[in-house]
Amino acid sequence: MEQAQVEEFKKILESQLEQLLQEAGKTVSEMTDEGGNFPDPTDRASLESDRNFELRIRDRERRLIMKIRDALARIENGTFGTCECCEEPIGAARLKARPVTELCIDCKTEQERKEKIG
Structure with missing residues (x-):
């Protein structure tokens, strides 16, 4: 693979990594800011369901972050592609x-x- 192509993939991967890390940071700050008291069980259940869904998405993104870092390491050691x-x-x-x-x-x-x- 040509070096120019490798550099293009490196930029793509770095951009994806930055975007995923920003989203993860937003999620953490949003979850710590949400401290509302929900006396209604339906509202609380809805909030918990939304949080669980968000956490599942973030877990998938966490695994993708690890794969991106592995791919960047392969670029550095010359085995990418x-x-x-x-x-x-x-x-x-x-x-x-x-x-x-x-x-x-x-x-x-x-x-x-x-x-x-x-």
């Missing part, structure tokens, strides 16, 4: 669709097939 299974180059279209990917489409398809079976 190489499949961790077969060590072949990962297609540019796949990287554009999912820049945090560690597997080429063939290896990912095989992994999913095995997961479905077992």
Whole structure:
């Protein structure tokens, strides 16, 4: 992969990381600011449901943050864009669709097939 392409992916990943970290910060401040007293059980249940939903989203984003950091580390050590299974180059279209990917489409398809079976 050309260095210019790697730099483009690095910028994309850094931008995604910054955006996710900002959203996480907003969530923390919003949850600590919400201290309302809800005597109505329906209002309290609605608030708890909303918080649980928000926390599930943030947990998914936390895992994506870890994948982004791993991808940035692969850029730094020169292994970005190489499949961790077969060590072949990962297609540019796949990287554009999912820049945090560690597997080429063939290896990912095989992994999913095995997961479905077992």
